[in-house]
Amino acid sequence: MTVQQTTLTEPARSLPVFGDFDVVVVGGGPAGIAAAVSAARHGARTLLVERYGFLGGMGTAGGVTNFAGLYGKRRGEMTQLVRGVVDDLIDRIAGFNGMNAPQNGMGGRICVRSYDTSAYKLAADQLLTAAGVQMLFHAYAAAVLHDGARIAALVVETKSGRQAIRANAFIDASGDADVAAFAGVPFEVGDGHGSGLFPTTMFRIGQVDAPAALEAVGEFSAINGFMARAEQQHPGKYSFPREGAILRPNKDPREWRANVTQIRNAEGRAMNGVDARELSEGELEGRRQIAAYFKFLQAEVPGFAPSAIVEIAPQVGIRETRRIQGLYALGREDILGSATFDDTIGLNAWPMEMHADGRIEWAFPRDEANAYNHLPWRMLVPQTVDNLLVAGRCASMTHEGQSAARASGGCFVMGQAAGTAAASLGSGRFAAVDVATLQKKLLADGVDLDR
Structure with a gap:
């Protein structure tokens, strides 16, 4: 009886180098867009790697068609709490007549901005091009090459074959923590019990x-x-x-x-x-x-x-897969208790939205007049790997915390902070970043830090 092989050995090969950059961002959703634009605006030679031929992440490829979590109640008034790069993106989408007015729901407890997906694609192209970001479309992260505790290069699969990209700093905005997983960063998947937030095809x-x-x-x-x-x-x-x-x-x-x-x-x-x-x-x-x-x-x-x-939609809409283990995990009580942090990088204004079996379970902050929480810098920093940040729905959060901060508002916040920090990392460690200096830069760039 012949035993079928379940694995094969791939021969070693030399990889062509696609390029050398200061910052490489993987993933072109809200987190990746904000990260790449911010890094480039702060002087970094920046490359954004995207699996599709367009930007927007789940907002285009997943057909989501609205920005959630930009607006929340502060002192009893519904107001836009997520600012910065996202303002430029919204203005550009509106320039194509593709932006709806804010829409309130859930008895006035949530507010979304819907958009035309084609206008979003055009606006994102223009935003990144104007910032000087180089883009590599139709490319998948496939592996990383290490240099001690640092990533020396990202390996990608492209229509030109397998290639390597070198950089000083890497930002994983893939949504699935692909780069972090390849780099050996500890992570959890879903709810830890074989399930998670259920996906939707839009x-x-x-x-x-x-x-x-x-x-x-x-x-x-x-x-x-x-x-x-x-x-x-x-x-x-x-x-x-x-x-x-x-x-x-x-x-x-x-x-x-x-x-x-x-x-x-x-x-x-x-x-x-x-x-x-x-x-x-x-x-x-x-x-x-x-x-x-x-x-x-x-x-x-x-x-x-x-x-x-x-x-x-071109693909099923994914809400949750891998979440890294970082220096801090945003959790349920942070959302419900409207947590504040000294190392805040911006605000999350979306409640817990648990897509459970056959239903959606909502949980709102107890302080209805101030229904938002801070997002801490530490949730972007992996426990391992010195020159990697993870931004977006795959950042360091619990299953319940992620059900809120995965919304596009929180992703824009995380991405802008990651790109701003990465632009000046050099040969340093993200765990040692001077947060006060980072916060000053974010404030200067229009981010609301709840001051």
Whole structure:
């Protein structure tokens, strides 16, 4: 009987060097955009590595279509609390007529800014180009090469083959902590019990009868009542993947965005976004759920009978995979208790949003008049590796803390701080950064540090 080999040995090879930089950022979502722009503006030769051919992260590739966590209540007034690079990005999106006015929800406890994804892509290109950032699209992080406690080079897979990129400092804004994992940084995945925040495949619906749909569903989605009625009136006909579905109009109310799916693995737990087999199966499952949900919309919801699906997001929307273990882990009580930190780098204004099995569980800060918390510098700094920072949803947080700070507002904050610090690292250690000096730079660049 022949035993099948389960591993193969790849021969050693020499890698061409793509280039030498001061700062290399991996991932072009909100954290990566803010990091790359900030590093370049502070004089660093900066490269941003992105797996797709466009920027925006889950906001474009995942079809999220809104910035969450930019606005929160301070002294009882809903106000924009996340400032800095994001202001320039919003202005550029608005220049393409692609930015909606703020939309309040949950009884006025949350506020989002929705946008057109194509306008976002164009605006992000212009923002990074104006800052002097070099971009390498269609490239995956594949490995790192070490020099003691430092990363000497990042290895990437490209259409030109496997290449190495050298830099003084690296920022992992991949969302999945890919670079940190390759570098041996300790991390956790999901909730630690084989599940996590459930993913969603987003889609957009066009050709809607806007007056009828708006009267029936409203600006901030009363779709769940229609779902409950359909289940009662047609037992067994519809099977919805979750409660708390969200259906909202875009700037043009003839087009709506749908956040209604929930992706499980074969065991019924949250799909693991860093497992290749589960990710592939999840893409199929997301589109299956979209097809079923769209039939419900056309049959049961006023205004949607003449509609058509105009876009399915390029990939399933991932909320949580790896989270590194850093010098501090942002946790549940930090969100609910509106924590303040001496080493603050900016603010998080989003509550805990736990996408659990079949439902969404919200938990808001106890101080409703001041419903935000500081984000500490230490959550970006890994316990190992001297010249690496991790920004965005894969930074150092607990499962519950991450459910809040993973929103785009917190990611912009983390990215701007990471890029600003990385620009002047040289041969130093991120654990030894002078936080007071960093804070002065962030304040000068328009970041709100709650002073």
